[in-house]
Amino acid sequence: xxxxxxGTALRGxxxxxxxxxxxxxxxxxxxxxxxxxxxxxxxLLLLAGVRxxxxxxxxxxxxxxxxxxxxxxxxxxxxxxxxALMIRLMLEGSFTECLPEAVEQLQHKGQRLPPALLPxxxxxxxxxxxxxxxxxxxxxxxxxxxxxxAWSWARIATINEDxxxxxxxxxxxxxxxxxxxxxxLRRLRFRDPAQARRRLQEVWSREKADVRLQFLTLxxxxxxxxDEDFLEDALxxxxxxxxxxxxxxxxxxxxxxxxxxxLAEADCLIQQEEQEGRIVFVANPPAEVPQQWQRYGxxxxxxxxxxxxxxxxxxxxxxxxxxxxxxxxxxxxxxAAGTWAEVALETLYKATRLYHDxxxxxxxx
Amino acid sequence: xxLTLTFSEIRALAPDEKAxxxxxxxxxxxxxxxxxxxxxxxxxxxxGSALYQVCVNTATMTTRCTCPSRKVPCKHSLxxxxxxxxxxxxxxxxxxxxxVSDWLARTAARSKERADTPPGGNTERxxxxxxxxLQRITRGLNQLDLWLNDLIKNGLAxxxxxxxxxxxxxxxxxxxxDAQAPALAAQIRSLETIPGSADDWPxxxxxxxxxxxLLSEAFYHLEQLDSGLQEDVLQALGLPLRAxxxxxxxxxxxxxxxxxxxxxxxxxxxxxxxTWLLGRQTGRRxxxxxxxxxxxxxxxxxxxxxxxxxxxxxxFWPSAAPQRARLLEREGEITAIRTLPPATTxxxxxLAEVAAALARQPWQERFLLLLxxxxxICLEEGLRWFLRDSHGxxxxxxxxxxxxxxxxxxxxxxxxxxxxxxxxxxxLGAMAxxxxxxxxxxxxxxxFRF
Numbered sequence: 169x170x171x172x173x174x175g176t177a178l179r180g181x182x183x184x185x186x187x188x189x190x191x192x193x194x195x196x197x198x199x200x201x202x203x204x205x206x207x208x209x210x211x212l213l214l215l216a217g218v219r220x221x222x223x224x225x226x227x228x229x230x231x232x233x234x235x236x237x238x239x240x241x242x243x244x245x246x247x248x249x250x251x252a253l254m255i256r257l258m259l260e261g262s263f264t265e266c267l268p269e270a271v272e273q274l275q276h277k278g279q280r281l282p283p284a285l286l287p288x289x290x291x292x293x294x295x296x297x298x299x300x301x302x303x304x305x306x307x308x309x310x311x312x313x314x315x316x317x318a319w320s321w322a323r324i325a326t327i328n329e330d331x332x333x334x335x336x337x338x339x340x341x342x343x344x345x346x347x348x349x350x351x352x353l354r355r356l357r358f359r360d361p362a363q364a365r366r367r368l369q370e371v372w373s374r375e376k377a378d379v380r381l382q383f384l385t386l387x388x389x390x391x392x393x394x395d396e397d398f399l400e401d402a403l404x405x406x407x408x409x410x411x412x413x414x415x416x417x418x419x420x421x422x423x424x425x426x427x428x429x430x431l432a433e434a435d436c437l438i439q440q441e442e443q444e445g446r447i448v449f450v451a452n453p454p455a456e457v458p459q460q461w462q463r464y465g466x467x468x469x470x471x472x473x474x475x476x477x478x479x480x481x482x483x484x485x486x487x488x489x490x491x492x493x494x495x496x497x498x499x500x501x502x503x504a505a506g507t508w509a510e511v512a513l514e515t516l517y518k519a520t521r522l523y524h525d526x527x528x529x530x531x532x533x
Numbered sequence: 534x535x536l537t538l539t540f541s542e543i544r545a546l547a548p549d550e551k552a553x554x555x556x557x558x559x560x561x562x563x564x565x566x567x568x569x570x571x572x573x574x575x576x577x578x579x580x581g582s583a584l585y586q587v588c589v590n591t592a593t594m595t596t597r598c599t600c601p602s603r604k605v606p607c608k609h610s611l612x613x614x615x616x617x618x619x620x621x622x623x624x625x626x627x628x629x630x631x632x633v634s635d636w637l638a639r640t641a642a643r644s645k646e647r648a649d650t651p652p653g654g655n656t657e658r659x660x661x662x663x664x665x666x667l668q669r670i671t672r673g674l675n676q677l678d679l680w681l682n683d684l685i686k687n688g689l690a691x692x693x694x695x696x697x698x699x700x701x702x703x704x705x706x707x708x709x710x711d712a713q714a715p716a717l718a719a720q721i722r723s724l725e726t727i728p729g730s731a732d733d734w735p736x737x738x739x740x741x742x743x744x745x746x747l748l749s750e751a752f753y754h755l756e757q758l759d760s761g762l763q764e765d766v767l768q769a770l771g772l773p774l775r776a777x778x779x780x781x782x783x784x785x786x787x788x789x790x791x792x793x794x795x796x797x798x799x800x801x802x803x804x805x806x807x808t809w810l811l812g813r814q815t816g817r818r819x820x821x822x823x824x825x826x827x828x829x830x831x832x833x834x835x836x837x838x839x840x841x842x843x844x845x846x847x848x849f850w851p852s853a854a855p856q857r858a859r860l861l862e863r864e865g866e867i868t869a870i871r872t873l874p875p876a877t878t879x880x881x882x883x884l885a886e887v888a889a890a891l892a893r894q895p896w897q898e899r900f901l902l903l904l905x906x907x908x909x910i911c912l913e914e915g916l917r918w919f920l921r922d923s924h925g926x927x928x929x930x931x932x933x934x935x936x937x938x939x940x941x942x943x944x945x946x947x948x949x950x951x952x953x954x955x956x957x958x959x960x961l962g963a964m965a966x967x968x969x970x971x972x973x974x975x976x977x978x979x980x981f982r983f
Contacts, residue, residue: 229881262557
């Protein structure tokens with residue numbers, strides 16, 4: 169009947185015979201009250217209006233046999249409303265430069281964001297901050313991620329209080345994407361460095377070279393002498409990049425076996441000399457490149473002795489030269505002479521980046 | 534006391550987003566001098582192009598600033614509120630200085646004056662004017678009826694091309710404005726958006742046209758209606774009541790009013806703000822309306838303590854089912870909402886109440902629903918939303934992402950207040966067990982009137 173009223177109105181009554189308007193129960197009773205002289209169009213309009221109000225009044229709920237499993241209770245305390253407000257402002261684009269610090273502070277305090285703020289945090293957190301933000305979302309935040317695939321970055325594969333992984337986290341570690349597994353290992357390393365190393369050892373031989381490199385890089389946080397044996401093993405890895413990363417990690421361990429070996433090699437290469445009354449630093453490649461340099465990730469080749477030299481020097485923490493020659497970074501850079509002078513900047517730049525040496529970064533700048 | 538506004542509440546006060554952003558930059562103590570707060574106000578001096586005196590009356594949320602900006606509230610007033618909320622220690626409790634207490638006294642006197650003004654005027658002349666106006670409206674409606682019949686005669690199919698200022702909708706609306714039925718004119722103008730908007734547009738358009746026909750029919754039989762419904766018909770046509778007429782003929786209700794939510798609709802000509810209130814003791818529902826034109830410097834005249842409650846007296850517009858109201862007097866402290874009035878836990882019962890209200894006044898389009906123990910359901914990555922009661926009955930939610938509601942619930946049953954338009958529910962706020970009532974953020978919407 170609805171279609172009949174609408175259909176008639178759509179085509180226009182001019183175009184068709186004026187058939188009797190068919191009527192169901194409530195409308196037929198009303199229809200009797202309409203004066204017979206009333207225009208056919210007017211009757212149609214009034215009935216349509218009444219039916220609309222009847223339908224609005226008769227609106228019915230639907231039966232929905234769906235219920236989500238509720239979010240588990242929170243483990244962390246909710247942060248203060250003031251802090252929540254500040255984080256909200258930052259997520260919305262004010263004072264964004266403070267967001268990393270705020271997130272870190274909150275993580276440090278072991279607090280989480282209030283539920284009403286979670287959709288914004290899940291939507292607006294910059295990618296670089298997502299691993300840290302994940303800690304602040306609580307159980308509710310993890311629960312919310314199931315509803316929107318764009319929020320999957322926050323699907324926490326949780327680490328239990330005692331440092332063991334939850335079954336979900338175990339599954340992520342076994343079957344997750346590289347990014348998910350990296351995030352998991354980063355957090356595990358933060359909580360339990362030894363377990364993180366042990367888990368990495370278990371899967372080490374099965375991973376591809378670029379994945380091994382990314383995992384190895386994570387060990388720089390929480391690095392200790394306990395990691396030395398594993399890193400020593402990594403010096404015989406198939407990939408030169410992995411060997412190089414392992415070398416740089418060993419070099420930052422003050423008592424590693426690798427450190428004095430490599431420094432001794434480097435010391436033989438760079439000499440302090442006096443030329444025309446000023447102190448200069450000259451680098452001479454070895455007559456024969458030792459095979460063992462391969463362990464450091466250097467492609468040993470007798471034809472490329474200068475390149476091998478640069479590669480070795482770039483593995484030396486730049487601060488070593490300050491101690492050895494008692495000079496400032498700037499003085500050392502100025503004193504680089506001979507054929508080495510041309511590549512000294514580039515080589516030391518690489519070393520500075522590898523060891524995040526601020527004094528040298530300033531001098532190079 | 535310490536002002537416990539939330540960010541969204543402050544934002545709701547702002548005339549636009551630009552003012553919010555400017556205000557955030559002023560939310561540091563370095564911009565402020567001689568700040569202070571007392572139970573009824575916060576104040577401070579803000580360094581802009583000059584040193585401005587900024588003060589906010591915390592009972593009424595009215596603001597005052599000596600800056601030349603035409604925006605109300607200006608960025609300084611909003612900045613002061615941000616400062617109080619983010620760094621309360623930067624705004625110590627103090628005795629208000631003279632410029633603050635003077636202003637508080639002046640505004641209190643003004644609002645009392647308004648409340649005390651007796652209604653009336655020259656009733657005889659007013660009655661004659663009203664008679665003339667009713668005659669003009671009758672002529673306008675006669676013409677409208679013929680026009681409506683012609684639409685049906687010619688068929689609705691060709692109406693998709695009718696757009697813009699010269700469309701048949703705009704022409705008819707102009708005639709109704711001349712006939713002094715502005716509300717009806719606005720309704721006709723809004724019909725323009727329906728043809729072609731969705732698959733079922735002919736049905737929706739016919740339903741709207743039918744309601745308009747019912748309205749004009751009701752007007753012809755006005756004397757047969759009871760007095761409340763007469764008022765409804767006249768208001769729906771656009772015969773506004775003056776404030777003193779509302780005060781004289783409407784019902785006054787004092788209660789602790791809970792400001793459960795607000796949203797703003799914006800179209801080319803008008804911005805409409807709807808604020809829903811619920812009486813803590815009486816359980817009465819009230820709708821406060823404010824209007825302004827787009828791009829106006831002055832936003833809405835009054836600010837409300839959204840998501841909170843305050844003792845106040847409202848006057849309802851006379852009606853068969855009173856809903857629209859105006860705030861007469863606000864007194865006492867603004868507090869968080871910790872308990873809501875008793876309400877149904879069954880969605881079908883809530884719909885039955887709507888039906889009963891429609892039976893009293895069939896032109897109502899919006900209803901405040903308060904629902905206890907309901908759970909939001911999110912389907913298809915947030916494309917479809919429902920609110921479900923414990924019996925498994927569910928109502929569809931209005932188009933949009935209701936993520937905040939979902940986050941507050943966490944899959945548990947919560948209490949929720951929302952606006953029902955006959956088809957969908959727009960959630961306005963929610964209360965999780967043992968938490969305070971929380972306002973939901975609702976983006977500005979274009980009117981969607983079907």
